[in-house]
Amino acid sequence: MKFGKLQNIESVDFTLPVDPVGNAALLASFPKDEQPMAVYVGCTGWSMKEWIGRWYPKGTKIKDFLSVYAKQFNTIELNTTHYRIPDPDLVAKWCSQVPDDFRFCPKLPQTISHSKNLGLGGDQLPFFWEALDNFGEKLGSCFMQLPPYYGIDRLPQLAQFLSVWPKDFPLAVEFRHESWFAATANITEWTEVLTRYGTTVVLTDVAGRRDVLHQHLTNQQTMIRFVGNGLHPTDYDRIHAWVRQLAAWKELGLKTVYFFPHEPDNILAPDLAHYLVQYLHETTSITTRGPDPISTGPQQGDQILLF
Incomplete structure (x- = not known):
């Protein structure tokens, strides 16, 4: 993930923003239930030969990568759908190839998210909806990454898109253009629209664009895209802060979390995912499952695993 990456992070303030006041009121507006918070932790792909011997057993064949991945993680940011809509087979x-608790999070095709009209009136949206229906109960949250040039002036178009999006398919939207965060009034405007349609807004934690880490919630689900810096010590400090934030949101009524750690080339992403899950279990009442290393020798990410 190159968006917002910096070569030098020494001057970056990685502190999480203060939780917006509206989050508590929003979560309080939903009916109370006893269902525990569901936390899904995953990477952006399963075809990683570099994980063999560390996260995949030695000798794992390419054809078995997904089934082995799904034993380690319970979700995936499914980027392949951004380039091609998969057929039913x-x-x-x-x-x-995945267990019952696994959830796919398909990225919307670029023929939709990067088109002039977000696919409205064309054949790509119905075609994609047919594909989503085939995931059944293993569909998590779809994910639409709007292009960097898509500004808040196109909010009416986005609202029209959300009004026709099927309610059976959870959807998260990531904003990248600076205008979405340029003023409090802008944020208020789009949070109202996304809340109205039950759409999640993505939180992106990346060094070079701290404005996209806005901390606003728009329903009982959140999606966090965390961009690390090669297991720099600040990666672990940031994970600590996120665990505290998730614990606070759990108490307020947040029900579902999708957390996707990114690292350069994603080779070290499982190390950070492992640390996140272990720290959740060690310091909170939140439970989930995440990767466990297969090898026992020292690795780059092991040096800070004692917390």
């Missing part, structure tokens, strides 16, 4: 094959 491929989706069925994917779903057959």
Whole structure:
């Protein structure tokens, strides 16, 4: 993930923003239930030969990568759908290789998210909805990454898009253009629209664009895209802060979290995912499952695993 990456992070303030006042009121507006918070932790792909011997057993074949990945993680940021809408047979094959608690988070095709009209009136949206239906209960939250040039002046178009998006398919939207965060009034405007349609807003924690880490919630679900810096010590400090934030949101009524750690080339992403899950279990009442290393020798990410 190159968006917002910096070569030098020494001057970056990685402190999480103060929790917006509206989050507590929003979560309080939903009916109370006893269901525990569901936390899904995953990476952006399963085809990583570099994980063999560390996260995948030695000798793992390429054809078995997904099934092995799904034993380590319970979700995936499914980027392949950004470039091609999968046919029913491929989706069925994917779903057959993962356990019942696994959730796919398909990225919207660029023919939709990067088109002039977000696919409205064309054939790509219905085609994609058909594909999503094939995931069944293993569908997590879809994810639409708006292009960097898509500004808040196009909010009416986005609202129209959300009004036709099927309610059976949870959706998260990531804003990148600076205008979405340029003024309090702008934030108020889009949070109202996304809340109205039950749409999640993505929180992106990346060094070079601290404005996209806005901390606003728009329903009982959040999606966090965390961009690390090669397991720099600040990566672990930031994880500590996120665990405290998730624990606070859990008490307020947040129900679902999708957390996707990114690292350079994603080779070290499982190390950070492992640390996140271990720290959650060690310091909070939140439970989930995450990767456990297969190898026992010292690794780059092990030096700070004692907390």
